[in-house]
Amino acid sequence: xxxxxxxxxxxxxxxxxxxxxxxxxxxxxxxxxxxxxxxxxxxxxxxxxxxxxxxxxxxxxxxxxxxxxxxxxxxxxxxxxxxxxxxxxxxxxxxxxxxxxxxxxxxxxxxxxxxxxxxxxxxxxxxxxxxxxxxxxxxxxxxxxxxxxxxxxxxxxxxxxxxxxxxxxxxxxxxxxxxxxxxxxxxxxxxxxxxxxxxxxxxxxxxxxxxxxxxxxxxxxxxxxxxxxxxxxxxxxxxxxxxxxxxxxxxxxxxxxxxxxxxxxxxxxxxxxxxxxxxxxxxxxxxxxxxxxxxxxxxxxxxxxxxxxxxxxxxxxx
Amino acid sequence: xxxxxxxxxxxxxxxxxxxxxxxxxxxxxxxxxxxxxxxxxxxxxxxxxxxxxxxxxxxxxxxxxxxxxxxxxxxxxxxxxxxxxxxxxxxxxxxxxxxxxxxxxxxxxxxxxxxxxxxxxxxxxxxxxxxxxxxxxxxxxxxxxxxxxxxxxxxxxxxxxxxxxxxxxxxxxxxxxxxxxxxxxxxxxxxxxxxxxxxxxxxxxxxxxxxxxxxxxxxxxxxxxxxxxxxxxxxxxxxxxxxxxxxxxxxxxxxxxx
Ligand SMILES: Cc1cc2nc3c(=O)[nH]c(=O)nc-3n(C[C@H](O)[C@H](O)[C@H](O)COP(=O)(O)OP(=O)(O)OC[C@H]3O[C@@H](n4cnc5c(N)ncnc54)[C@H](O)[C@@H]3O)c2cc1C
Ligand SMILES: Nc1ncnc2c1ncn2[C@@H]1O[C@H](COP(=O)(O)O)[C@@H](O)[C@H]1O
Numbered sequence: 001x002x003x004x005x006x007x008x009x010x011x012x013x014x015x016x017x018x019x020x021x022x023x024x025x026x027x028x029x030x031x032x033x034x035x036x037x038x039x040x041x042x043x044x045x046x047x048x049x050x051x052x053x054x055x056x057x058x059x060x061x062x063x064x065x066x067x068x069x070x071x072x073x074x075x076x077x078x079x080x081x082x083x084x085x086x087x088x089x090x091x092x093x094x095x096x097x098x099x100x101x102x103x104x105x106x107x108x109x110x111x112x113x114x115x116x117x118x119x120x121x122x123x124x125x126x127x128x129x130x131x132x133x134x135x136x137x138x139x140x141x142x143x144x145x146x147x148x149x150x151x152x153x154x155x156x157x158x159x160x161x162x163x164x165x166x167x168x169x170x171x172x173x174x175x176x177x178x179x180x181x182x183x184x185x186x187x188x189x190x191x192x193x194x195x196x197x198x199x200x201x202x203x204x205x206x207x208x209x210x211x212x213x214x215x216x217x218x219x220x221x222x223x224x225x226x227x228x229x230x231x232x233x234x235x236x237x238x239x240x241x242x243x244x245x246x247x248x249x250x251x252x253x254x255x256x257x258x259x260x261x262x263x264x265x266x267x268x269x270x271x272x273x274x275x276x277x278x279x280x281x282x283x284x285x286x287x288x289x290x291x292x293x294x295x296x297x298x299x300x301x302x303x304x305x306x307x308x309x310x311x312x313x314x315x316x317x318x
Numbered sequence: 319x320x321x322x323x324x325x326x327x328x329x330x331x332x333x334x335x336x337x338x339x340x341x342x343x344x345x346x347x348x349x350x351x352x353x354x355x356x357x358x359x360x361x362x363x364x365x366x367x368x369x370x371x372x373x374x375x376x377x378x379x380x381x382x383x384x385x386x387x388x389x390x391x392x393x394x395x396x397x398x399x400x401x402x403x404x405x406x407x408x409x410x411x412x413x414x415x416x417x418x419x420x421x422x423x424x425x426x427x428x429x430x431x432x433x434x435x436x437x438x439x440x441x442x443x444x445x446x447x448x449x450x451x452x453x454x455x456x457x458x459x460x461x462x463x464x465x466x467x468x469x470x471x472x473x474x475x476x477x478x479x480x481x482x483x484x485x486x487x488x489x490x491x492x493x494x495x496x497x498x499x500x501x502x503x504x505x506x507x508x509x510x511x512x513x514x515x516x517x518x519x520x521x522x523x524x525x526x527x528x529x530x531x532x533x534x535x536x537x538x539x540x541x542x543x544x545x546x547x548x549x550x551x552x553x554x555x556x557x558x559x560x561x562x563x564x565x566x567x568x569x570x571x572x573x574x575x576x
Binding site: 102112124132190283 | 334335342416441442446448452459460475476482483484486497538539540544545546547549556557564567569570573576
């Protein structure tokens with residue numbers, strides 16, 4: 001089985017999500033290749049290689065919106081090499097390319113995959129619906145290539161044997177008007193402390209924090225714990241913190257050791273982004289809040305009392 | 319500017335969804351509501367149309383039912399709606415849906431197509447990209463800000479790290495995130511007017527598509543099993559009486575965070 005994994009460069013190296021998928025592909029067996037939208041650094045190629053890619057088809061990101069050209073390039077590569085399974089991540093550029101490629105190849109995509117299995121030469125995709133309460137197993141009818149979009153954190157990225165992949169430089173064809181978007185500026189919304197996706201501890205806040213100026217106590221707590229700060233969609237929509245801190249279905253998917261949920265209700269779309277965290281602690285004044293349904297420790301109380309008291313207790317310990 | 323907005327009628331998310339035990343499809347009641355996330359796209363379309371003396375057409379593929387969801391969308395101010403409801407569409411996948419929507423939109427000669435980033439009930443999040451490919455359009459996806467610039471559009475597109483500024487000529491497709499605009503509430507006048515706005519209902523054949531393109535046959539996939547996911551139960555719940563923060567300290571100690 002030939003498995004191809006799309007990997008985007010983020011922050012100068014292969015995205016963690018891509019390495020997660022490569023690790024899974026390696027575990028499924030067969031011949032694994034990466035399609036890398038990024039630079040040519042030796043470190044990036046080595047990371048792709050040790051995570052499983054025997055071959056890297058490299059696409060140069062440039063300053064055009066890449067999806068249209070990348071999908072056209074992939075269509076060409078698919079015609080030439082006939083991969084059986086193509087994996088993309090649930091991330092903006094991955095999704096843009098997967099959707100376009102599906103239309104070009106006239107092949108379906110199964111999205112939101114949390115697991116994949118190979119059985120009888122076919123591929124089974126597991127996904128979770130209804131806020132993660134129900135698992136659905138889907139198979140492809142007809143011939144491949146099969147395309148799946150995988151949720152972040154479904155697999156752990158683990159390097160294997162050191163391998164230097166063969167690098168195949170691949171040009172992105174001119175797709176005319178469809179490829180006409182250009183990227184004129186890039187903005188990074190950096191926040192202090194660890195990244196959400198990598199943090200061992202996350203302090204997350206919801207609309208119940210009340211106002212932007214009441215948010216500071218969460219930053220303070222996060223500082224004490226070496227934690228990352230996250231938020232619900234209600235909070236990012238209100239503009240209290242940047243979008244890049246949103247956790248949930250349309251935000252980041254996280255799996256820290258400890259998740260402290262402050263004044264957030266625990267809507268289904270939030271839960272799917274954090275329910276696999278190790279220990280979940282929730283503070284909410286509504287004893288019926290859905291977040292309590294998955295919290296290991298639920299505190300029914302006012303965040304504006306509990307969290308400042310926690311901060312004071314932690315600083316008293318020094 | 320002629321704008322087409324893709325909107326969905328969905329079962330009310332406030333009531334738990336039921337799956338048909340045989341087909342595994344969501345059971346769709348006669349009364350459906352407008353997907354809340356589509357309000358952002360409709361609002362953006364209305365603002366752009368108002369600024370350019372343009373028009374807004376809603377395009378939807380769903381069981382028509384009582385058309386409540388579509389009327390909610392028309393009440394916000396859209397000019398007309400095209401709804402494709404056909405028995406052969408049951409079980410369509412994202413690609414089949416995109417084929418139907420693209421066929422309906424082609425006839426509209428839209429300068430701009432707007433969609434949500436993902437639907438509340440399906441959350442496949444791929445229909446708009448497929449649609450852009452089928453229509454040969456640039457796709458400015460995950461936009462948190464959209465404005466007109468140099469006869470085209472300038473968009474802030476969310477990325478994993480922050481956002482990119484992206485510029486594109488028209489015609490184009492945009493997907494909007496929540497927070498891009500503040501959706502308006504329908505006025506009483508809007509609600510009354512919505513009752514007499516045109517709603518076209520072409521069939522799949524009218525759109526030049528066949529049964530192989532859509533429905534279960536066209537979806538290229540089949541569900542083999544539906545099972546409950548392993549449950550994560552709740553743990554202890556205590557009411558704060560001034561000491562509860564110490565319980566958090568204990569857990570943090572146990573987890574060796576402190
Ligand atoms: C398609 C779609 C995608 C979505 N994607 C996401 C996503 O990715 N991430 C996400 O988070 N949401 C997402 N949402 C939105 C989601 O449905 C909820 O609306 C959102 O998560 C609610 O945020 P919240 O918990 O902050 O606010 P609320 O639901 O308003 O909850 C606030 C909570 O604060 C509590 N509270 C208030 N004051 C206090 C106090 N003083 N002390 C203690 N507790 C207090 C209240 O009891 C309440 O439970 C999505 C929705 C849709 C339709
Ligand atoms: N059946 C449909 N009718 C109209 N628009 C749709 C339909 N399905 C998806 N869309 C559009 O595509 C977006 C993403 O949907 P999805 O890919 O299903 O998550 C939605 O927010 C809609 O704008």
